[in-house]
Amino acid sequence: MTKKYILKNGKLIDPKSNRNEVVDILIVDGMIEKISKKISSTKNETEVDLKNKIIAPGFMDMHVHLREPGFEYKETIATGTLSAAHGGFTSVCCMPNTNPAIDSESTLKFIESQSKKCNNGIVDVYSIAAVTKSRSGKGLSPIGELVKAGAVAFTDDGSPVQSAEVMRRALEYVSMFDLPIIQHCEDLDLARGGVMNEGLNSTKLGLPGIPRVAEEINIARDLILAEYTNAKYHVAHISTEKAVELIRDAKKKKIKATCEVTPHHFVMTDDAVLGFDTNTKMNPPLREKKDVAAMIEGLRDGTIDVIATDHAPHSYDEKQLDFLSAPFGIVGLETAIGLTITELLATKILTIEQIIEKFSVNPRRILNREINISEGERANFTFLDLENKWKVEISKFHSKSKNSPFDGKILTGRSIGIFNNGVLFLS
Amino acid sequence: MSLKRKHLLGLEGVSKEEIFEIFEAAQSMKEILQRPIKKVPTLQGVTIANLFFENSTRTRLSFDLAARRLSADVINFTSSGSSISKGETLKDTARNIEAMKIDAVVVRHHASGVPKFLSEVLKSNIINAGDGAHEHPTQGLLDIFTLKEKFGEIKGLRVCLIGDIAHSRVARSNIEGLKTLGAEISICGPATLLPREIESLGVKIFYNLDEALKNADAINVLRIQQERMESERFPTLREYQHLFGITNERLTKLNKKIIVLHPGPINRDVEISADVADGEHSLILDQVENGVAIRMAVLFLICTNKQN
Numbered sequence: 104m105t106k107k108y109i110l111k112n113g114k115l116i117d118p119k120s121n122r123n124e125v126v127d128i129l130i131v132d133g134m135i136e137k138i139s140k141k142i143s144s145t146k147n148e149t150e151v152d153l154k155n156k157i158i159a160p161g162f163m164d165m166h167v168h169l170r171e172p173g174f175e176y177k178e179t180i181a182t183g184t185l186s187a188a189h190g191g192f193t194s195v196c197c198m199p200n201t202n203p204a205i206d207s208e209s210t211l212k213f214i215e216s217q218s219k220k221c222n223n224g225i226v227d228v229y230s231i232a233a234v235t236k237s238r239s240g241k242g243l244s245p246i247g248e249l250v251k252a253g254a255v256a257f258t259d260d261g262s263p264v265q266s267a268e269v270m271r272r273a274l275e276y277v278s279m280f281d282l283p284i285i286q287h288c289e290d291l292d293l294a295r296g297g298v299m300n301e302g303l304n305s306t307k308l309g310l311p312g313i314p315r316v317a318e319e320i321n322i323a324r325d326l327i328l329a330e331y332t333n334a335k336y337h338v339a340h341i342s343t344e345k346a347v348e349l350i351r352d353a354k355k356k357k358i359k360a361t362c363e364v365t366p367h368h369f370v371m372t373d374d375a376v377l378g379f380d381t382n383t384k385m386n387p388p389l390r391e392k393k394d395v396a397a398m399i400e401g402l403r404d405g406t407i408d409v410i411a412t413d414h415a416p417h418s419y420d421e422k423q424l425d426f427l428s429a430p431f432g433i434v435g436l437e438t439a440i441g442l443t444i445t446e447l448l449a450t451k452i453l454t455i456e457q458i459i460e461k462f463s464v465n466p467r468r469i470l471n472r473e474i475n476i477s478e479g480e481r482a483n484f485t486f487l488d489l490e491n492k493w494k495v496e497i498s499k500f501h502s503k504s505k506n507s508p509f510d511g512k513i514l515t516g517r518s519i520g521i522f523n524n525g526v527l528f529l530s
Numbered sequence: 531m532s533l534k535r536k537h538l539l540g541l542e543g544v545s546k547e548e549i550f551e552i553f554e555a556a557q558s559m560k561e562i563l564q565r566p567i568k569k570v571p572t573l574q575g576v577t578i579a580n581l582f583f584e585n586s587t588r589t590r591l592s593f594d595l596a597a598r599r600l601s602a603d604v605i606n607f608t609s610s611g612s613s614i615s616k617g618e619t620l621k622d623t624a625r626n627i628e629a630m631k632i633d634a635v636v637v638r639h640h641a642s643g644v645p646k647f648l649s650e651v652l653k654s655n656i657i658n659a660g661d662g663a664h665e666h667p668t669q670g671l672l673d674i675f676t677l678k679e680k681f682g683e684i685k686g687l688r689v690c691l692i693g694d695i696a697h698s699r700v701a702r703s704n705i706e707g708l709k710t711l712g713a714e715i716s717i718c719g720p721a722t723l724l725p726r727e728i729e730s731l732g733v734k735i736f737y738n739l740d741e742a743l744k745n746a747d748a749i750n751v752l753r754i755q756q757e758r759m760e761s762e763r764f765p766t767l768r769e770y771q772h773l774f775g776i777t778n779e780r781l782t783k784l785n786k787k788i789i790v791l792h793p794g795p796i797n798r799d800v801e802i803s804a805d806v807a808d809g810e811h812s813l814i815l816d817q818v819e820n821g822v823a824i825r826m827a828v829l830f831l832i833c834t835n836k837q838n
Contacts, residue, residue, distance in 0.1 A: 295761070306725040307542070309642040309663030309699055314726075379643035423621055423651075427641035427662065 106149075107131050108527060109142055113153030113486065117160055117476045118456045119464055128158065130482040133525030137478055151520075151527065153486060159459045160474055161193030161483035161523055164436060165256075165466040166339055166363060166411035169195070169228070172213065173202025178416040178503045180217040183436070184226035186414070186502035189530045190436035191462075191485045191518025195226060195414075196470065198260045199233040206233035206244040208252040215253060225526040229255040229472065234273045234284060238262045241269065243276060250280045255470040256337065258285035261386070261431075265291055267324060274334035283335035283361070283469060288321035288346070289313070289387070298427055300373040300388040308376065310426060313388050315343040322346050326353045329360055337469060338362035340413050342387035344397035351406040361469050362401075363409035366435060366442040367508070369398040375508060381422045381429035382508040385415070403452055408465040410458075412439045416504030434502045438495055438509050440487065444516025448489065455489070484522045491517050533831040537656040539645045540665035541706035549707060553675055555827035556820070562599065563823060573602035576833050579632045581624065582659070583609040583639040588794055588818065589659050589669070593636050596825035602833070605632075620644065621651050628652050634833050637661070642699075655832045663697050663725075669793050670703025672824040674711065676817050677748055680789055685712035690742050691733075692718045693752035693774060693801050696725045696763075700793045701752060705731055718742035719752075719774060722763040739774050743781070748789035751776050751802045767800055777803040781811055789813055 110128040115138070117123075127142035128135060144150055164187060170178040178186075180197075187195045197214060199205035205214065211230045218228035232254035236242045240262060249257075257277050263286055264270045270284075277284050294317035299305050301312020322338055326349060329336035341347060341362050353360040372391055375383040383389060401407040415432025422429050440462065447453040453461075463485070467473045474483045495512045497505040520529035533548055541549075562570055578597045582590050590606070597604045607627065624635070634655040637645050642662030649656045660666040678684055689708055695701045695717050708715050709732055716734040717724065729735055736742035743749065754770065764770050781788060790802070790811040798804045807814060 301726050303727040303730045306728050306731070307702070309661070309665070309702055311663075312726065379646045420619070423619075425620065425639070425641040425647045426643040428620075 105132055106525060107147055108151060108522070109144055109148045110151050110153050110158060110484070113156050113158040115158045115476065116455055116459055118460050119160070120476060122476070123456070130522065133482055135476065135478050135480050135482050149527065155490070156519060157455065157487040157489060159485045159487060160463045160476055161521060162191050162440070162462040162485045163194040163196070163466040163472065164192045164412050164414065164439070165196045165409060165470060167195040167197050167414045167436065168200065168416065168432070169197040169214070170416060171201065171217065172210065177418055180214065180228065181221040182501065182503040183414070183416070184218060184221050184228060186434070186436040186500065187226045188222060188521055188528050189501050189518070191440050191487065191521060192436060193226060193483050193485060193521045193523035194229060194472065196229045196231050196255060198231055199238060199258065200260050204233045204238045205230050206236055206238070208248050211249060211252045211254060222528070223526045225521065225523050225528050227523065229253065229470065231256045231258055231285060233257070234259050234264060234277070235269065240264055240266060243273060246276055246280070250282065254282070255472060256283050256285050258287065258339070260287050260339070263287045263289050263291070263321060267328065270325060271328050271332060274328055274332040274336065278332060278334035281335070282471070283337040285337045285339050286321065286325055287339045288318045288325065290317045290320045293317035293320065298384060299376050300390050302373065302391060304373045304376055308379070313386070315345065315390065318343055318387055319345045319349065322349050326358055326360055330356065330358045333359070335359045340365050340368065340387055340411070341407070342368045342390050342394060344394050347397045347401040347406055351401070354406065361408045362406070363411040364398050364402065364407045365411060365413045366439050367433065369395055369402065370442055370446050371508065379426045380508060381424065381426055382433055382506050384426060384429055384431055385413070385433055386431040399447070399452055402447065402461065408461065408469065410439065410443055410461045411466065412436055416502055417506050418504060422506045433506050433508060434500065434504055436502060437500055438507060438514070441493070441495070441514035441517045442509070444489055445514045449515055482522050485518055486520045487516065488519045489516045491515070491519070493517055533835055536832070536835065537645070537649045538667050538828055538832060539649060539656065539658050541667045541670045541703045541710070542665065544667070544707070544710065546710050549671065549674070549710060552671055552824065552827050552831060553678065555831055556675055556823040559823040559826040559830070560820070569599050569601060571601045572830055573597070573600035573833055576602045576633045577631060578602045578604050578634045578636060578829065579627050580604060580606045581627065581635055581637045582607065583637070584660070586638050586660070588821070589638065592818070592821045593659060593825050596822050596829055599822070599826055600830060602829065624648050624652055628654055634829065657828060657832060660699050662699065663702070664699050665703045665706070666699040667703050668821070668825050668828055669700050670707040671828070672817055672821045673700070673704055673750055673791055673793065674707050675824055676791060676813050676820050677789070679816070679820070680813065681747070684708065686714065688714045688716070688745060688747045690716045690718055690736070690746035690749045691752060692739070692742065692749055692776065694723045694754050695719050695728065695752065696723045697755040698752045704750060705733060716742060716745060720764050720770070740780065743784055743788060746788060748791065749776070750791040750793070752793065753795065754797055754801055771800055775801060775803065776806050778805045778809060781806060787811070791817055793817070
């Protein structure tokens with residue numbers, strides 16, 4: 104049976120087609136049938152009243168740890184995608200640090216088939232596969248086979264490729280498929296043993312520091328290699344002032360470099376670590392005021408293309424440890440857009456168009472998963488309420504894990520639902 | 531008389547008044563320790579657990595003795611031979627011990643922040659006996675108490691901490707406590723063993739030992755903690771001793787009386803020569819003696835705080 108929806112009175116904002124107007128949208132069997140000022144209902148359609156709400160092209164979080172297979176006690180594809188749907192994401196890209204790592208067609212296909220079974224398949228899950236076998240840093244994974252199976256990018260994520268030679272060959276090889284290599288930039292020699300930003304606060308707390316140079320040196324080296332190989336290169340979760348400068352300069356030189364920042368890196372500083380709260384332990388670590396300012400400037404001037412969460416679920420017991428022993432990372436899917444609207448839109452640092460670019464248009468372009476909003480195209484939308492004031496309550500998270508430093512924070516703005524793959528989801 | 535705090539996690543944030551209150555109590559405790567019967571019933575019925583997840587001789591004995599001198603019941607726990615090696619988490623271990631009706635926990639751990647963590651998951655009073663490179667508040671207190679006995683006044687006193695500052699919790703507690711009492715603090719050591727932005731804590735940095743000594747009334751010589759170094763921080767012990775070792779020869783050149791402290795254990799003839807450690811400048815054994823008094827004072831003030 105045909106399923107019809109009418110989205111009524113929503114403000115469609117699509118930076119790609121320069122659209123910003125209040126419209127009705129008729130969706131038939133998951134496809135956009137009609138976009139018009141006014142579409143009359145025939146009572147065969149499910150109506151969704153979006154008055155004073157925003158309709159945006161479906162959001163994509165290009166940095167998510169779904170933990171399945173291997174770490175289902177932290178998160179599963181079902182709970183992770185439900186969390187994504189509540190956060191307003193119609194697509195997530197999962198990182199390969201699963202067990203086994205996503206370095207074979209079978210693991211990738213398993214994730215794909217799981218994701219289609221969960222939550223009516225409303226959230227598209229794309230795999231970012233390992234660039235080296237078992238993320239070991241040695242020996243390329245079967246990249247061609249993985250591309251064919253649907254991998255959208257390659258990375259060893261938390262175990263960054265340390266060898267310049269391996270990185271060079273990886274960039275060259277992956278460039279054949281016009282896909283990017285994503286690097287979690289960290290020189291492991293310089294960062295060894297570190298658990299927070301190296302600076303006054305690590306000195307005060309007596310905790311081993313991760314110096315900013317560990318990130319910057321890795322970025323600088325990779326940018327030189329990316330220029331040399333003319334390959335696409337994307338820096339995951341940048342966190343330092345100089346990292347932004349390096350990428351800004353690279354873009355001026357037309358190096359094919361892009362980058363992302365997480366909400367926590369443009370919202371928090373390492374002052375938050377002073378109480379030893381393990382929910383402030385992440386990698387890269389929270390940095391300092393000047394770095395937060397640089398993230399914001401980078402977002403504003405376009406140096407930073409993407410806002411991604413680095414959603415990193417860990418179980419309650421794992422975070423109930425001393426700071427040194429606790430694992431890195433926080434969950435982010437359900438707070439990302441709220442934090443962004445609160446910190447960047449309300450403060451007039453970014454326009455809503457820029458925010459939509461960083462949550463949808465840019466990550467989709469970087470990973471070749473673009474969507475168009477016009478008649479005849481698949482309906483893939485995120486619905487936003489920019490005015491809604493709400494309180495973050497970790498106990499209400501849909502993610503299996505609750506490790507977030509934002510519990511109790513009052514945010515303005517959130518996603519109220521998504522539409523994708525013919526399914527309407529209202530949170 | 532009681533401190534207005536439930537725990538002693540560090541000297542950061544501890545007020546001048548609180549420090550002086552501890553010193554005053556320590557003075558009384560010192561008198562008790564001079565008596566033929568060195569024991570009072572003050573903490574009778576109070577049970578204190580010493581949880582030492584890291585090797586320690588002097589601090590553990592000192593806390594143990596301090597508690598016994600006050601008639602508290604003491605249980606001692608060291609990580610070897612415990613359930614830690616069976617994979618039990620720190621939280622479980624601590625809660626299990628607490629379930630045996632413990633009033634206060636004295637904790638030593640290699641990870642910074644463990645006492646703070648325990649203060650959040652336990653109901654007991656927590657006293658930090660050294661956590662990672664963070665703080666060792668009773669050591670800081672006893673060092674400053676020893677200086678106060680010698681000099682009468684800490685305000686304006688020039689104190690230099692020498693050596694491995696990066697790995698030293700003693701350094702941080704000394705800096706916090708001395709700063710609160712108005713001392714002029716400097717540090718001296720290899721650049722590779724000074725933590726980043728330490729100057730923002732209000733300390734002056736010297737790389738030249740003789741200059742540092744010239745500018746100090748007292749020095750606190752820190753142990754080289756090679757076991758904690760992830761990478762090589764100086765070429766050889768010989769070179770370290772040459773550049774930063776405290777020797778009688780160096781001190782004699784100063785033509786002034788300078789006071790030497792060392793929190794122990796000493797690497798003799800590495801950071802400090804034997805003749806200095808045992809010589810006229812040294813107050814090292816006074817520190818140990820004062821350590822028991824300071825810990826008695828802290829246990830007394832914390833455990834008798836009725837607001838707990």
